């Protein structure tokens with residue numbers, strides 16, 4: 001493969017400048033305190049269950065601060081790094097308070113606690129945690145509502161009685177509107193886990209419906225917001241549904257690493273400070289700068305290195321759209337697995353367009369596996385506690401530093417080790433500065449080092465004559481030729497039949513569509529006009545950019561190849577006097593959220609209809 005000499009000098013300079021900037025001081029959080037659950041005067045059966053069923057005894061720092069505050073009846077806004085035990089922060093005091101209620105809680109009391117989470121998998125996981133905690137208290141009934149399940153079955157369970165209700169926002173709103181037997185008159189706990197995500201676009205409307213239905217009835221209640229990325233928006237929400245909350249934020253800052261329980265909500269400091277995010281200390285974060293046309297073969301080589309040429313790696317690969325996940329799953333299962341006998345090179349996929357039972361089955365299978373690769377969208381970015389994940393690969397960059405934190409937070413949990421790799425094109429390297437603004441520093445992994453793993457297997461040996469001498473030039477040439485063989489393998493599969501060609505084109509179209517949904521403040525880094533269409537096509541195994549891409553998605557001044565010139569002719573070149581800065585189309589923030597949101601409740605009708613409308617509008621432009 002020709003070395004990519006194409007990045008413009010200025011991009012190269014920019015890349016070097018960005019990568020050579022001094023690493024920022026990352027915020028550190030002490031994971032464990034010296035206290036234990038038995039110090040909290042909890043019901044002895046609850047302590048026994050924590051010790052014996054959940055195998056936890058010592059309190060984490062955030063649990064030491066949060067549990068006493070909630071046991072005392074306070075509201076709380078909780079911020080602590082990913083994998084630090086925030087679920088038990090609210091689950092333990094919640095179970096402790098319900099089990100002590102007199103008269104004893106009964107199913108017919110209906111919902112006493114409401115827990116809202118952004119994704120179905122997280123709802124399922126949270127439900128399973130409560131099932132374990134409630135073993136000694138069988139009279140308290142947990143229940144989960146999530147999209148994809150038959151509404152009728154859920155209605156029946158609601159009618160029978162659920163005391164601890166765990167739900168995704170959209171599904172809960174659907175039941176509030178259509179299930180007469182759902183009543184919130186007895187709700188005394190409201191928990192918003194991953195609160196900044198639940199506040200995000202696409203959910204805010206649902207949340208308003210939920211808060212209104214709660215506020216209209218019911219006793220005074222305790223409210224808890226939790227997230228590893230507490231942001232200004234969450235603090236604003238805190239004003240909406242928290243009363244005189246305790247603000248809990250575990251950090252290694254000079255003041256103290258344990259704020260006392262009577263700490264009041266801090267005044268938000270300057271934007272950058274209040275949004276500096278803690279990253280697990282044992283997480284090693286890398287970035288690889290890779291031109292678009294080499295992205296696919298770089299990802300393939302990385303996966304081969306971790307799951308074929310070495311073992312015991314469990315890898316999550318984040319990709320921006322469902323279609324691209326489907327495409328890469330078919331491609332890698334066909335091309336990469338065929339050369340590999342070992343089961344480590346198994347691929348699973350997870351995204352919002354899959355049927356619920358398949359999503360649940362994949363989630364459980366990957367949770368329990370020792371190795372393998374999960375190709376997924378951001379539906380798996382938050383909250384999921386997947387054991388022994390060793391690598392997080394962000395094949396498409398996240399839409400914010402906060403989403404970066406949650407994605408990498410799927411590894412290095414509760415003090416464990418972990419690694420992450422972020423793919424950036426040369427034009428996207430300013431995102432490293434965006435991360436640095438949030439106290440996140442990454443080190444560079446060389447593209448050549450990733451591709452050099454192909455030397456371990458002559459399956460990819462080039463056809464050229466190799467000089468046996470070990471000079472680095474010959475070695476580099478060898479590596480480049482092996483990468484070319486692998487890229488050719490991938491392209492041959494894509495072009496082997498109409499179905500895989502169509503899948504590749506759909507994947508590219510969805511990638512371009514997702515690329516238009518980066519927030520405005522990041523568009524100077526991620527803008528569709530900066531994409532090279534021909535090189536982007538290569539990253540989908542396409543030898544040429546697909547014809548007929550809707551004009552809204554064709555980067556105006558980046559048409560390069562013959563077929564692109566044809567496309568340009570057909571689409572018509574931009575009007576002469578057109579203001580180059582003027583947007584060719586504008587995707588509203590809300591529509592962007594709908595497109596971007598992988599968290600639909602599975603409700604047919606409104607969300608799906610709106611989404612279809614937005615996509616049609618895109619294609620009509």
Ligand SMILES: Nc1ncnc2c1ncn2[C@@H]1O[C@H](COP(=O)(O)OP(=O)(O)OP(=O)(O)O)[C@@H](O)[C@H]1O
Pocket residue numbers: 054055056057058059060063080081082083084085086087088227228382383384385409410413414
């Ligand atoms: N006190 C503890 N001691 C040991 N392990 C714990 C303790 N509390 C929780 N854990 C474990 O730590 C893991 C992470 O917990 P949890 O998923 O609640 O983290 P989190 O802070 O909510 O993460 P995220 O921000 O990603 O949602 C889980 O496997 C949980 O069982």
